[in-house]
Amino acid sequence: MQEARLEFSKYWEPSRLIEKVSLREASGRILAEDVKSKIDLPPFDRSIYDGYAVKAEDTFGAEEDDPVTLQLKGKILAGQKPDIGIDSNECVEISTGAPMPDSADAVVMVEDTSIDDGKVKVRSAVSLKENVSEKGSELQKGDNVATAGTELSPQVYGSLLACGIEYVKVYRKPQVGIISIGEELVDVGSELELGEIYDVNGPTLTKAVEDCGCLSFYQGILHDDIEEMEKEIENSLADFDVVITSGGTSAGSSDFLPEVLENLGDPGIIVHGLAQKPGKPTVMAIVKNKPIFGLPGYPVSALMVFYQVVAPYLREMSGKPALERKMVEARLPRKITSEAGRKELVPVSLSEEDGNKIATSLRRGSGAITSLSKSDGYFVVPLNIEIIDSDEIVDVELFGWVLL
Amino acid sequence: MQEARLEFSKYWEPSRLIEKVSLREASGRILAEDVKSKIDLPPFDRSIYDGYAVKAEDTFGAEEDDPVTLQLKGKILAGQKPDIGIDSNECVEISTGAPMPDSADAVVMVEDTSIDDGKVKVRSAVSLKENVSEKGSELQKGDNVATAGTELSPQVYGSLLACGIEYVKVYRKPQVGIISIGEELVDVGSELELGEIYDVNGPTLTKAVEDCGCLSFYQGILHDDIEEMEKEIENSLADFDVVITSGGTSAGSSDFLPEVLENLGDPGIIVHGLAQKPGKPTVMAIVKNKPIFGLPGYPVSALMVFYQVVAPYLREMSGKPALERKMVEARLPRKITSEAGRKELVPVSLSEEDGNKIATSLRRGSGAITSLSKSDGYFVVPLNIEIIDSDEIVDVELFGWVLL
Incomplete structure (x- = not known):
C-alpha cells in the first residue's frame, strides 16, 4: 500500500479547488479561507440583563438596607432605538439585549431594585460597564471568525451568520x-x-x-x-x-x-x-x-x-479531515489460515459474548452480499504469518469511522 | 431534567410514522421493517474463480506430476447463459461469476491447469462443489436481509440492492x-x-x-x-x-x-x-x-x-439511534464559581497543553457568538457545589457526538 x-x-x-457559495447552502462544507467579521459584535452597547440602565457612579454605596433612589426616565426594549438619555440620578428601564441609552454606563439587574411611584430603588452598587456587553467587545469588524479548513457545523454556521457573512469560499x-x-x-x-x-x-x-x-x-x-x-x-x-x-x-x-x-x-x-x-x-x-x-x-x-x-x-x-481510525480488540472464534508472502485484510463481523468481542471472519467463501451487510471492520494478517490460532486476540479496525 | x-x-x-420510499432515495434512512430477499443469492450456481468446470470425480487422483486430461467442450463467460453440458472426462472453460454448465459440479482453478491442443491437463483434484457458489447458498428468497431499526449505510444499501429490493418502508x-x-x-x-x-x-x-x-x-x-x-x-x-x-x-x-x-x-x-x-x-x-x-x-x-x-x-x-456520549477529562485553568442550589452546565472550549486537555469556560460574559463557534462541550457543576478550584479535573461531555 x-x-x-x-x-x-x-x-x-490530490489538489483542491475553491468555489464561492451562499452561506445558507454551505452547511457541512469545508471553509477554504479564513472568514472575517463584517460587523462589530455586539454591533452596539447592549444590556446583558433585564434591569435599569444607570450611571454607575450614582449607585456607589447602594446596599440592601440603604438603597439609592433614581428617577425613571422611560423604557427601552430589545430592538428599539434608544431615544432617551439620562442625567445624574436618572435611569431607564431596559430589557435584555436592548441598546444602552446615551450617558448610561452600567445596568442594575431588576432583581436588585424595586419601583415605587416613578422612582427606582437600587439595592446593590454596579461598577462601570457592569452588565453591559460593549460594542465590538466580542469581535471587531475584520477580526477572524473561522479559519480555513473548518467544517461548517451548526455552531460555526451560526457564528458566521451572526457576523453578517452571506457568501463563503469553500472547497469545491x-x-x-x-x-x-x-x-x-x-x-x-x-x-x-x-x-x-x-x-x-x-x-x-x-x-x-x-x-x-x-x-x-x-x-x-x-x-x-x-x-x-x-x-x-x-x-x-x-x-x-x-x-x-x-x-x-x-x-x-x-x-x-x-x-x-x-x-x-x-x-x-x-x-x-x-x-x-x-x-x-x-x-x-x-x-x-x-x-x-x-x-x-x-x-x-x-x-x-x-x-x-x-x-x-x-x-x-x-478538504474533509482525515478520519480517526477506531480499533477494537476481539477474539477469533476459529483458526485463520492465510497465504504466506502476502499481507491479508480479513473482513469480520463483530459480536459479543460474556462482554468480550468476537470477530467472525467473512471471507470469500461466506457469501458476497451477506458479508457486505454484516462487515463491521477488518484485521490484518501480516506478510509472513500463515496461521492465527482460535482464541487469539486481534486488533479490528472498524469500518464505522468511514461511514459516519 | x-x-x-x-x-x-x-x-x-414521541412516536414514529412509517413511509414507503424508493430504495435509491433511502440511503441514510432507518428501516421500519425487516426486509426479506426477493431472490435466491446467488441466483444460480456460479464459479468463484476463473478456471474449468468439471465433474469432480473425474479429477480424483490428479496431482502436480500426474495430471488428469479432460476434453475441452467450450467456454462460458460471466453473464452468458450456459448452452453447453458436459459428460465424463469433459470440461468447459469458465470465468469468475459465470453460471455452471449442466452436469458440472466443481471448478478447477486456472492456476492448477495447462492447456494443449484442445485438451486440459488438471494438476490438482477438486471435491464436489469446490469453487462453486451454489444457488441460494447465501440467502434464499424470503430470508431476512436487514432488520427494522437498521440505518441504510452504503453496505446495507448495497445488500438490499443485490437482493432485488426496489422499495423499503422507513421511518418518516x-x-x-x-x-x-x-x-x-x-x-x-x-x-x-x-x-x-x-x-x-x-x-x-x-x-x-x-x-x-x-x-x-x-x-x-x-x-x-x-x-x-x-x-x-x-x-x-x-x-x-x-x-x-x-x-x-x-x-x-x-x-x-x-x-x-x-x-x-x-x-x-x-x-x-x-x-x-x-x-x-x-x-x-x-x-x-x-x-x-x-x-x-x-x-x-x-x-x-x-x-x-x-x-x-x-x-x-x-428512529435514529441515540448517540453515544463522549466524555473527556480536562483541567480547569481558572476557578469556577456557580450559584448554590442550581445545577450548572458550563460550556467550555478544549485545548491541549503538554499533552493534557484544558477546559476553558465560555460563560455568558465571554461573548455569545465566539462562544458558540468555540464550544466543544460542557461539564456539570452539581447542585450544591459553589466553587471548583483551578487545576481541578472535570469530565467534559463533548458536543461532537451530536454534531456528526
Whole structure:
C-alpha cells in the first residue's frame, strides 16, 4: 500500500479547488479561507440583563438596607432605538439585549431594585460597564471568525451568520464518475436472467464517495466490449475529476480494463495489484492527468480497497479531515489460515459474548452480499504469518469511522 | 431534567410514522421493517474463480506430476447463459461469476491447469462443489436481509440492492417548525440598524434538527406582537409535528411566549424552567397534542438545551439511534464559581497543553457568538457545589457526538 501510494504520487497528487457559495447552502462544507467579521459584535452597547440602565457612579454605596433612589426616565426594549438619555440620578428601564441609552454606563439587574411611584430603588452598587456587553467587545469588524479548513457545523454556521457573512469560499466538491464493469451485471429493477446478478458496487460506491465529501455520478454498467469501454472511460475522464471502476481487472479471459487504460494515454497504469489480499486485481492509473482507480468486482473487497486506497485521496481533495481510525480488540472464534508472502485484510463481523468481542471472519467463501451487510471492520494478517490460532486476540479496525 | 421529562411524558410520548420510499432515495434512512430477499443469492450456481468446470470425480487422483486430461467442450463467460453440458472426462472453460454448465459440479482453478491442443491437463483434484457458489447458498428468497431499526449505510444499501429490493418502508422524517422570537432580531442580509442583531438561533437550530434525522422548516422571526405570535404558532402547530422556538421565554417585560402558549389550548405549558443553568427560561408545552419547545434566546444556551432536551425526542421520532456520549477529562485553568442550589452546565472550549486537555469556560460574559463557534462541550457543576478550584479535573461531555 505505502509503495503503491508512493509510486502513484510521482504522477499525481490530490489538489483542491475553491468555489464561492451562499452561506445558507454551505452547511457541512469545508471553509477554504479564513472568514472575517463584517460587523462589530455586539454591533452596539447592549444590556446583558433585564434591569435599569444607570450611571454607575450614582449607585456607589447602594446596599440592601440603604438603597439609592433614581428617577425613571422611560423604557427601552430589545430592538428599539434608544431615544432617551439620562442625567445624574436618572435611569431607564431596559430589557435584555436592548441598546444602552446615551450617558448610561452600567445596568442594575431588576432583581436588585424595586419601583415605587416613578422612582427606582437600587439595592446593590454596579461598577462601570457592569452588565453591559460593549460594542465590538466580542469581535471587531475584520477580526477572524473561522479559519480555513473548518467544517461548517451548526455552531460555526451560526457564528458566521451572526457576523453578517452571506457568501463563503469553500472547497469545491470533487466530481467522481463511477462505472461498474461485468457482463453478468444488470440494474436493480430488471428481471434476472440465468447468469445475471444485480450490480451492487455501483450504487454502494456512489454512497461511499458522497460520504467523503464528493459528488458522485454513477455511469451505469459496462459490459465486456473493449470499444464501448474505451469510449465510456474517455468520456468520464473528460467529465469528472476522478473515475472509479469496479470489476473487469482480474486476469480472466474477458477482463480488458487494463488494456483499455493502456490505450487511453500516458502514463496509464501506475500500480497493478496491491501487495495484499484483497487488492490483487486493483489498478491505479493516470490518464490525461486524472486518476482512475480500478477496484475488485467482489463487493466486500471493492469496499475495503475503496476505504483503504481511494477514500483518503477523495477526502484530501474535498478538504474533509482525515478520519480517526477506531480499533477494537476481539477474539477469533476459529483458526485463520492465510497465504504466506502476502499481507491479508480479513473482513469480520463483530459480536459479543460474556462482554468480550468476537470477530467472525467473512471471507470469500461466506457469501458476497451477506458479508457486505454484516462487515463491521477488518484485521490484518501480516506478510509472513500463515496461521492465527482460535482464541487469539486481534486488533479490528472498524469500518464505522468511514461511514459516519 | 429527569423530572421535566417525566412530567412531560404524562402528556406526550414521541412516536414514529412509517413511509414507503424508493430504495435509491433511502440511503441514510432507518428501516421500519425487516426486509426479506426477493431472490435466491446467488441466483444460480456460479464459479468463484476463473478456471474449468468439471465433474469432480473425474479429477480424483490428479496431482502436480500426474495430471488428469479432460476434453475441452467450450467456454462460458460471466453473464452468458450456459448452452453447453458436459459428460465424463469433459470440461468447459469458465470465468469468475459465470453460471455452471449442466452436469458440472466443481471448478478447477486456472492456476492448477495447462492447456494443449484442445485438451486440459488438471494438476490438482477438486471435491464436489469446490469453487462453486451454489444457488441460494447465501440467502434464499424470503430470508431476512436487514432488520427494522437498521440505518441504510452504503453496505446495507448495497445488500438490499443485490437482493432485488426496489422499495423499503422507513421511518418518516419528523417535520419540525422553527421560530425565532425577538424584537431585536433581523435576517442576515439586511442592514443592521442600531439595536438590531442578526438571528443566529433560527438557522443554527435548522441544521441541528436535520442532524437528528428530521426535516426542518425555518419559519423566520417573530417580533413581540402577541396576536401575530399566536397566529404563527397556531399555523406551525397545524403544519408540523414539533415546534421549536428560541427567545421570548424569560421574564422580561416584552416576553409573552408563555402567555401565548397558555392561550392556545390545553394542557399548554407543562414545564417552565429547568432546575439547571442554562435552562431557566426553557418552556415545554403541549398544544393540540403536539409538543412545543421554547428555548433560551442566548445562542450557546439554546444549543445546549436543544441537545440535552429536544434532540433525544427528535432522534426517537426519526428512529435514529441515540448517540453515544463522549466524555473527556480536562483541567480547569481558572476557578469556577456557580450559584448554590442550581445545577450548572458550563460550556467550555478544549485545548491541549503538554499533552493534557484544558477546559476553558465560555460563560455568558465571554461573548455569545465566539462562544458558540468555540464550544466543544460542557461539564456539570452539581447542585450544591459553589466553587471548583483551578487545576481541578472535570469530565467534559463533548458536543461532537451530536454534531456528526
